[in-house]
Amino acid sequence: MELTQSDQVEKIICPVARTVQLIGGKWTILIIRDLTSGVKRFHQLERSLQGISPKTLSERLRTLEEEGIIVRQTFAEVPPRVEYSLTAKGCDLVSVINSMRDYGEQWLCNK
Template sequence: MKKDKRWERIPGCSIEAALNVIGGKWKGVFLFHLLDGTMRYNEFSKLAVGASPRLIVKQLRELEEDGLIERKVYAVVPPKVEYSLTSEGKSLKPILKSLSGWGDQWIDKRPWTLNE
């Protein structure tokens, strides 16, 4: 039985479509940090503490396939690869900033935080 690719299924609603694209353990984090500019793989691996290299590459490839980031490979030794947001990826800026603000407020309200 052929396994469907994640983009071959039509989402049931717009929220499902959006979460299908930016959902994932590290995608939102990667997109948020790319708002500051171009990044290299090593920088992503420092953000994704505990993630396997395979998972990091998979999430970056999915973001690239979905048109949110672009990957630029330089013909040098050792290989140099940079990732940056596309114009479609940049359109997520207000959403990512809002999510970050909401996350800050949520953390601040938790009893286990050290806001004293």
């Protein structure tokens, strides 16, 4: 039986390692970054994350939803409308993203 990402994260004891396991995948932190400004639809995220495949975006969104970082809301319209937003658990990652932005601006982007 294969362990899900959630099961794998639960087996890690170090809180830093657990956080990296959760948000360290390619595109994941950028999806969270984009959702910090509010609710987004799939195509908005896809446009913002130039180079991400629809399959990868779907997988990352599904994982973030399973982990309780984002919530997916579906509207019964034609065509169907789906929106993604951060949960309280996801909003708590904003300070991590802001720290990464500050570090990048200070040490990486102004050279």
